[in-house]
Structure formats: structure tokens, C-alpha cells
Amino acid sequence: MAVATSDSILARSLITDRRSTNFGLKNEVCRGKVVPCRAGGKVKGKGKGRVEVKAAVQIGGLEEVKKAKEEMGLDVVSEEELREKGFLGMRKTKLVCTIGPACCSPQDLEKLALGGMNVARLNMCHNTRDWHRDVIKKINQLNEEKGFCVSVMIDTEGSQIHVLDHGAPSSVKAEEGSTWLFTAQKLEGSPPFTIQANYEGFSEGIEVGDELVIDGGMASFQVIEKVGNDLRCKCTDSGLFLPRAKFSFWRNGKLVARNSELPTLSKKDWADIEFGVSEGVDFIALSFVNDADPVRQLKNYLYMRSSRSTRVLAKVESLESLQKLKEIVEASDGIMVARGDLGVEIPYEQIPTVQEEITHVCREMNKPVIVASQLLESMIEYPTPTRAEVISYSSRCYYWYLLIKETS
Ligand SMILES: Nc1ncnc2c1ncn2[C@@H]1O[C@H](COP(=O)(O)OP(=O)(O)O)[C@@H](O)[C@H]1O
Ligand SMILES: C=C(OP(=O)(O)O)C(=O)O
Structure with a gap:
């Protein structure tokens, strides 16, 4: 993905190596010049990297963009188009x-807008x-003062x-063989070998012998004892607890579905939606949609609030949502x-097929x-992506x- 600078076009599929000077593009075809550019902001986390793009293909106006699309099969967009049409522009890939x-x-x-951002989430x-x-407010200002057309989700x-x-600042490590208490009790500080869950009923229906997997495989535990609503578990595969790491329980190789018992739209979600409507956002992405009902509910609500132009996107991230895929789409x-989140509920190796299936239905x-x-x-x-990426x-x-x- 190369990012547009002034008078340049975004050539999405061309991520260059730092040493590369010309993408291997033939100048006579694109008549473009490869120029170094920097775009994007500092990345959180270790703070070392930057979302930075190495080069952009400078091609003049719309005519040349059209040519790049037609002759080279590139999915490109001019800066002019990015500014005027945002995600309604001709580039089919959106960022x-x-x-x-x-x-x-x-x-x-x-910088993100110049780099091709269509929607800010x-x-x-x-x-x-x-x-x-x-x-x-800042995005609205960017759109009004600099002529961009960035949507908000x-x-x-x-x-x-x-x-x-x-x-803890980053993560907590669990070593194989160590014993941990998983609890929903509100505790002061972070007692050692204790992990707090966000949901009181997290252990309901869970049995001794069940497997508790953190973040789809980051670490694994076996339930060795139930102590009231708490679970004492032995680490069977060492790994890290990141903040907000997700739980999944497994029995005889099958997921014990727990998240589906929770509401898709909580009180807080409705308050956030109300906030989004009053701010005039373009998209609302709904987390943990398990069937079409919450989507319909939200669309009815938007209709009543005269926010018909706000689009509702359903996040497919659970087994249930895969089973009800067509009605949700x-x-x-x-x-x-x-x-x-899908990787927490289904094995990683199934994600490519599932992604393809969802794409096909859509x-x-x-x-x-x-x-x-x-x-x-x-x-x-x-600063550079991997070849595999x-x-x-x-x-x-x-x-x-x-x-x-x-x-x-
Ligand atoms: N509005 C925000 N304020 C603070 N940190 C944020 C914000 N949005 C994203 N982040 C950071 O980026 C990380 C990844 O974001 P995201 O995937 O949206 O959240 P999560 O993985 O927690 O569901 C978060 O864990 C958080 O550290
Ligand atoms: C986008 C995702 O969800 P979130 O960042 O809201 O956890 C995801 O799980 O891939």
C-alpha cells in the first residue's frame, strides 16, 4: 500500500521495499515517478514504529488514474477524488x-487522510x-477546511x-504448571496468580476438566476446581495475558459458547449509539451480532431518529453469527x-475459509x-510490512x- 502525497495517486497494492526505487513499474506504462513520502502517525505500543509508507507513484490527474486502472489493473485513486468523494470514490478498496x-x-x-483513509473508526x-x-470535531474540520471527505464510524x-x-503496564505471564484463580470478584490491586473476569456469570456451566483458552491460544489452562463462582486453573500452555484478553472455554474439543448469552446491545452501547447519532456519524459497527434482530432493531431506531443515512455494519465474530450469516448480511x-475475535471462537486455520465464505455471501x-x-x-x-502481509x-x-x- 503506497500512500498518496500531493499530486500523487494511491497505488494500494504496491508496498515497496526500502531499497526499491521503482516498484518494477515500467515508466512508459505509468509515466509516473516514484517518490519517497512519509505518512501516518506514531504507532502505539512499543512506540518505535511509524505507519509510514515508502513511496507513492506520482501520476497527474484523473486521466492517468483511469489509465493506471485500465491498463495496469491497479486499484488507485487520485488525491482529488479522495478529497471530493471519500469512500464513495472509484477506488474499490477502502481504508x-x-x-x-x-x-x-x-x-x-x-496525514492519514492524505494516505488514503476513507473512514475513521x-x-x-x-x-x-x-x-x-x-x-x-477534528475530522469535520479536516473535511471542511481541507476539502477531505473522511467518514466516521x-x-x-x-x-x-x-x-x-x-x-500492569503491558502483560502478565503464566508459566506452564502454575496455578491461577479466575474470579469475577472486585479486588484491590492485582493479587499474584489471580485474574479478574469482567462478567459475574463467567463460570456458570463450566466444569472441572474444561479447557480455558486465552485470546484464541495465547495461553491455555485446565479447570481443576470450582470455588464458588471462581475457577482454579492450572496452566497447560504458557503465555501472556494482555489487557482485555478474551476467554473461551472448550470441552472435548468443542467450544462452550458463553458470549452468546450476553446481550449484543447493552445499555452502554445504546448510549454510545445515541452519542453517534447526535454527532452525525456515517457508520455504526455492531459488535457481537449473533442474529439479525439487533441489526433490525438498530435500523428501526435510526429510522425513527431520522438518521436513515447512517449505515449499520454487523461484526461477524462468533460461531453463532456464522450460523446465521445470511440473515445477518x-x-x-x-x-x-x-x-x-473470530480467532477466539474458531481455530486459526479455518479463518481463511470463513473469510472467503463471508465474502461470497456478501x-x-x-x-x-x-x-x-x-x-x-x-x-x-x-517501518516496513512483511512480504507475507x-x-x-x-x-x-x-x-x-x-x-x-x-x-x-
Ligand atoms: N480511543 C482510544 N483510546 C485509547 N486507546 C485506544 C483507542 N482506540 C484504540 N486504542 C488502543 O488500540 C488498541 C487496539 O484497538 P481496538 O482493536 O479497537 O481495541 P481492542 O483490541 O481492545 O478491541 C486498544 O487495545 C487500545 O490500546
Ligand atoms: C475488529 C475486531 O474487534 P475489536 O477490535 O472491536 O475487538 C476484531 O476482533 O477483529
């Missing part, structure tokens, strides 16, 4: 960027509404069983394949598909791509 503390200044937002499970309001928190923020304006119903999570994950640390975007599926930790 959705999560806005977090690492990229929320007006300068960072402008605000994840409502982080930060305050005032913080989100401020970002929306809010993403609801939804309900999911996860580790409470354990207070039908009810929604688009789908997000939330690969991060294509048949003419609905856009957003692919989320770990797209350019290596760029959280490093580059290759995974060379298909002509024309997805919308959602960058999360890479930008936020």
Missing part, C-alpha cells in the same frame, strides 16, 4: 483507520465520549467475557470480518465486506481494510 491516542492530532489525521470501548467527540463495545485491565448494510447480496485485524501487524514495531492484499477482492493497532 478504515482506527483512531487512538497515537494518531488523534489534527496533523496525524490529515472510533472504538467506543476505549476512552471517554468527550475524547471521541473531540476527534469527530463508531464501533460498539458489545458484551464479551474478557480479562479486566490487570493494572441481509439485514445489514455491510459486514466486518472481525478476525481478532458479494451475492451486494454488500461491502470489511476485513479487520492484524493486517499490517508487523508495522506496530517495524504484502502478498495477502494482492487479491482482487476489493475489500475494505480496517487498520487497528497499526494506526491507533
Whole structure:
């Protein structure tokens, strides 16, 4: 993915190596000049990397963009078009960027817009509404003053069983053979070998012998004792607890579905939606949609609130949502394949097939598909993506791509 600078076009599928000077493009075909450029903001986390793009192909106006599309099969967009049409522009691939503390200044937002951001995503499970309001204001300003056309998406928190923020700066390590208490009790500080869950009923129906998997495989435990509502577990595969790490329980190789018992739209989600409507956001992405009902409910609500132009996207991130895929796609304006959470409920090796299946259903119903999570994950640390990451975007599926930790 190369990012547009002034008078340049975005050539999405061309990520260059630092040493490369010309993408291997024939000058007579594109008549473009490869220029170094920097775009994007500082990345959160280790803070070393930058979302930075190495080069852009400078090609003049719309005519040349058209030529690049037709003759070279590139999915490109001119800066002019980015400014005027945003996600309604001709480039079929769209870029959705999560806005977090690492990229929320007006300068960072402008760099992202210049780099091809079509939609700015605000994840409502982080930060305050005032913080989100401020970002929306900056995006509106960017659009009004600099002529961009960046849309805004809010993403609801939804309900999911996860580790409470354990207070440690980054992660807590569990060693194989160590014993841990998983509890929903509110505890002072972070007692050793104790993990707090966010949901009181997290252990209901769980039996001794069940497997508890953290973040789809980051670490595994076996339940060795039930102590009231708490679970004493032995670590069977060492690994890390990251803040908000997700739980899944397994019995005889099958998922014990727990998240599906929680509501898709909590009180907080409705309050966030109300906030989004009053701020005039363009998209609402609904987390943990298990069937079409919450999507229909939200669409009815938007209709009543005269916010018909706000689009509802359903996040497919659970087994249940896969079982009800067609009705969910039908009810929604688009789908997000939330690969991060999907990887907690289905084995990693099934994700490619599932992504393809979801895409197929969406294509048949003419609905856009957003692919989320770990797209350019290596760029959280490093300035260039891996070859494998580059290759995974060379298909002509024309997805919308959602960058999360890479930008936020
Ligand atoms: N608005 C925000 N405020 C603070 N941190 C944020 C914000 N948005 C994203 N982040 C950071 O980026 C990370 C990835 O974002 P995201 O995937 O949207 O959240 P999560 O993985 O927690 O569901 C978060 O864990 C958080 O550290
Ligand atoms: C986008 C995702 O969800 P979130 O960041 O809201 O956890 C995901 O799970 O891939």
C-alpha cells in the first residue's frame, strides 16, 4: 500500500521495499515517478514504529488514474477524488483507520487522510465520549477546511467475557504448571496468580476438566476446581495475558459458547449509539451480532431518529453469527470480518475459509465486506510490512481494510 502525497495517486497494492526505487513499474506504462513520502502517525505500543509508507507513484490527474486502472489493473485513486468523494470514490478498496491516542492530532489525521483513509473508526470501548467527540470535531474540520471527505464510524463495545485491565503496564505471564484463580470478584490491586473476569456469570456451566483458552491460544489452562463462582486453573500452555484478553472455554474439543448469552446491545452501547447519532456519524459497527434482530432493531431506531443515512455494519465474530450469516448480511448494510475475535471462537486455520465464505455471501447480496485485524501487524514495531502481509492484499477482492493497532 503506497500512500498518496500531493499530486500523487494511491497505488494500494504496491508496498515497496526500502531499497526499491521503482516498484518494477515500467515508466512508459505509468509515466509516473516514484517518490519517497512519509505518512501516518506514531504507532502505539512499543512506540518505535511509524505507519509510514515508502513511496507513492506520482501520476497527474484523473486521466492517468483511469489509465493506471485500465491498463495496469491497479486499484488507485487520485488525491482529488479522495478529497471530493471519500469512500464513495472509484477506488474499490477502502481504508478504515482506527483512531487512538497515537494518531488523534489534527496533523496525524490529515496525514492519514492524505494516505488514503476513507473512514475513521472510533472504538467506543476505549476512552471517554468527550475524547471521541473531540476527534469527530477534528475530522469535520479536516473535511471542511481541507476539502477531505473522511467518514466516521463508531464501533460498539458489545458484551464479551474478557480479562479486566490487570493494572500492569503491558502483560502478565503464566508459566506452564502454575496455578491461577479466575474470579469475577472486585479486588484491590492485582493479587499474584489471580485474574479478574469482567462478567459475574463467567463460570456458570463450566466444569472441572474444561479447557480455558486465552485470546484464541495465547495461553491455555485446565479447570481443576470450582470455588464458588471462581475457577482454579492450572496452566497447560504458557503465555501472556494482555489487557482485555478474551476467554473461551472448550470441552472435548468443542467450544462452550458463553458470549452468546450476553446481550449484543447493552445499555452502554445504546448510549454510545445515541452519542453517534447526535454527532452525525456515517457508520455504526455492531459488535457481537449473533442474529439479525439487533441489526433490525438498530435500523428501526435510526429510522425513527431520522438518521436513515447512517449505515449499520454487523461484526461477524462468533460461531453463532456464522450460523446465521445470511440473515445477518441481509439485514445489514455491510459486514466486518472481525478476525481478532473470530480467532477466539474458531481455530486459526479455518479463518481463511470463513473469510472467503463471508465474502461470497456478501458479494451475492451486494454488500461491502470489511476485513479487520492484524493486517499490517508487523508495522506496530517495524517501518516496513512483511512480504507475507504484502502478498495477502494482492487479491482482487476489493475489500475494505480496517487498520487497528497499526494506526491507533
Ligand atoms: N480511543 C482510544 N483510546 C485509547 N486507546 C485506544 C483507542 N482506540 C484504540 N486504542 C488502543 O488500540 C488498541 C487496539 O484497538 P481496538 O482493536 O479497537 O481495541 P481492542 O483490541 O481492545 O478491541 C486498544 O487495545 C487500545 O490500546
Ligand atoms: C475488529 C475486531 O474487534 P475489536 O477490535 O472491536 O475487538 C476484531 O476482533 O477483529
